[in-house]
Amino acid sequence: GAVVSQHPSRVICKSGTSVKIECRSLDFQATTMFWYRQFPKQSLMLMATSNEGSKATYEQGVEKDKFLINHASLTLSTLTVTSAHPEDSSFYICSAMDRTYGYTFGSGTRLTVV
């Protein structure tokens, strides 16, 4: 089956620093990757959609200059949270889409900004 690897699983950073999260599709080429954010006891909120080689499409209300998404290849997408603040602390989850396997989720990254 399809596997998506997401790293790191947990990260603690100081306020004002940047954090990069990687999402890799291990055994398939993902035409599209998605980034979600989930606050405690809430559902997954789609942040952005990215296609390889093109700019990400951000959902309304998501700051594209703060959440930088790079989709450099068909198997790798990265999300960089720039100048992180405590309110950015959340569970970030990536998903890769392929028409054969559908949507496959990474294991998530717990970000804590102190």
Place this chain on the structure above:
Amino acid sequence: QKEVEQNSGPLSVPEGAIASLNCTYSDRGSQSFFWYRQYSGKSPELIMFIYSNGDKEDGRFTAQLNKASQYVSLLIRDSQPSDSATYLCATEGDSSYKLIFGSGTRLLVRP
């Protein structure tokens, strides 16, 4: 207005009972419907997807779709304590490949 609605629960059922989880959606153009299970602190895992009106069965799980009523449900037979989790309903629009999630229903199966 939310696109996918779910009762937040918790829905509490005894072990061995049938758990019924419901979801409504607002976009009549939605074509595909997914049920995910999410344990606390983990990412969602796919249980089932359904495209056509009617029932789709997979083991202890049955998904039901009624496009006229814009309603999709998940039945879990012989519920087990290990089924205790949050169940997320999601739809895929007809014009874009992206999943929109409901807020999830928390299921608690009592031993």
